[in-house]
Amino acid sequence: MNEMPFNEATGEISDNDEDSDRLPSDGDSSGDEEEGQKKTSKRKWKKTNFKQFRKEIDLRNPKFRIGMQFANKDELEEAIREYAIVQGRNVELVKNDNKRIQAKCAGHTKCPFILFASKIDINEQTFAIKTLSLEHECTRVDKLKYTNSRVDKLKYTNSSGCPKGLLTRLGKIPKWDVGAFKAEVLEKYHINVSKHQIYKAKNLSKVIIEGSYVEQYARLWDSTEELKKTNKGSTVIIKNKMKGNVSVFERIYVCLEACKRGFLAGCRPLIGIDGCHLKGPYTWQVLTIVGVDGNNGLYPVSYAVVEVESKSSWLWFLELLIEDLKIENGKAWVFMSDKQKGLIPAIETLLPTAEHRMCVRHLYSNFRT
Structure with missing residues (x-):
């Protein structure tokens, strides 16, 4: 002793x-x-x-x-x-x-x-x-x-008690074989772990390395104010909804001042619109607006994160875009898209005189499938 x-x-x-x-x-x-x-x-x-x-x-x-x-x-x-x-x-x-x-x-x-x-x-x-x-x-x-x-809440033999060093390695090697990880734990710590515990440890390792989604969404309002402070003239808008007595995040729209000014100064009056799904526990969708510069290169203009791709979400997104770009004469603008759900009626409602074309690449892909 x-x-x-x-x-x-x-x-x-x-x-x-x-x-x-x-x-x-x-x-x-x-x-x-x-x-x-x-x-x-x-x-x-x-x-x-x-x-x-x-x-x-x-x-x-x-x-x-x-x-x-x-x-x-x-x-x-x-x-x-x-x-x-x-x-x-x-x-x-x-x-x-x-x-x-x-x-x-x-x-x-x-x-x-x-x-x-x-x-x-x-x-x-x-x-x-x-x-x-x-x-x-x-x-x-x-x-x-x-x-x-x-x-x-700490239990050594389940995922929450797995040593931080192994969790970090597990997160950095996403294709680490389950058997190899189990052998590593057995050799270093003389502990038998199950496959279920290893899968839970892998999810926890992502939280340690990438951070918690809940914590990051909670900082979204702080990030919004920081964007407005460091990028004077930018448009950053968050829309909330009431869930019981609690106000929770629903949508966000971002259009940086530099992107807005550069698009109006040197890009063609052509706007490309598209949307994609977010990966992770919160399955929102990202809506994007891009332009075409003088070298036929893509130029980012603005983006939004919405709960679902629908007519109401497209109307909300396009209304803010029209206000940012000061679009008054629809005949002077061309929109190109992939027939996203609710997008065609949204453009017809806001800019009925604008020309709306469909992306040939997507049409070709749809015909092939």
């Missing part, structure tokens, strides 16, 4: 002359007077004498020791979680707040394993291990559970 008791009230570690890993005292110089003071007093915590936890290296196989420092609480929790996976132990955080963390073996009250860490200073975020015993009397288990008094 490698244990050194820590006094939470005083923030000090008790003296133990028999411990080979004891902390250095405030004064180790020779002299009977100093030696007597050392035996009768407790040594205060000195953060400069301890090893700093290196996340990039030590997290692969955490090896704790008395005095080891962690940059913040989250880093310490992640190290404990990784330790439990590697060692195959059920770990429970019996104390977990902004000042201290205490971890013990869950389900085995007599197991001597204990890890206690707290802040080294009230004004700092750094945590340090004050009490440590790495001995286990419990046996290794295949199904690990990690319980946390603050966040009780």
Whole structure:
């Protein structure tokens, strides 16, 4: 056992002359007077004498020791979680707040394993291990559970408890074979995982790497204001709808000032219209407007994201476009499309005198199929 008791009230570690890993005292110089003071007093915590936890290296196989420092609480929790996976132990955080963390073996009250860490200073975020015993009397288990008094949702053997390093690799290698990933987990962590857990881990890896769709949609209004601020004169409009008592996102229209000005200054009066489906959990559709420049190149003008491709959504999109481009005489403009659902009646309603042509490539493709 490698244990050194820590006094939470005083923030000090008790003296133990028999411990080979004891902390250095405030004064180790020779002299009977100093030696007597050392035996009768407790040594205060000195953060400069301890090893700093290196996340990039030590997290692969955490090896704790008395005095080891962690940059913040989250880093310490992640190290404990990784330790439990590697060692195959059920770990429970019996104390977990902004000042201290205490971890013990869950389900085995007599197991001597204990890890206690707290802040080294009230004004700092750094945590340090004050009490440590790495001995286990419990046996290794295949199904690990990690319980946390603050966040009780981490289970090591399912997707939410999969090590972040493996999740990152899984997300970067989308075609990683299920068998190969299972063998990797078995070799590194000695844990058998099912195919279902691997598929769940893959979905979670996308959230870690790409971010949560819910969180990103929640920032949409902030992004709108930022676009207006950094692109003066741009048109960015969000339309919401009421779902019960909550206002939720329905549509967005974006036309940047530079694209608008460039189209009016150097492009032909020809507007190409198309739509496509969005991939992901929210199956909205993207409506796009492109022009043709003097070199016969495509020129982006504006786009919108709508809930469904219909006459009402096309009317909403085209009304904003007509206002941005200041289209008054429909006879001077030509529209080209692929007979999208609701688009033809929308153009006939807003610009009945404009010429509307169909894309030959799409017509040819439709005839072939």
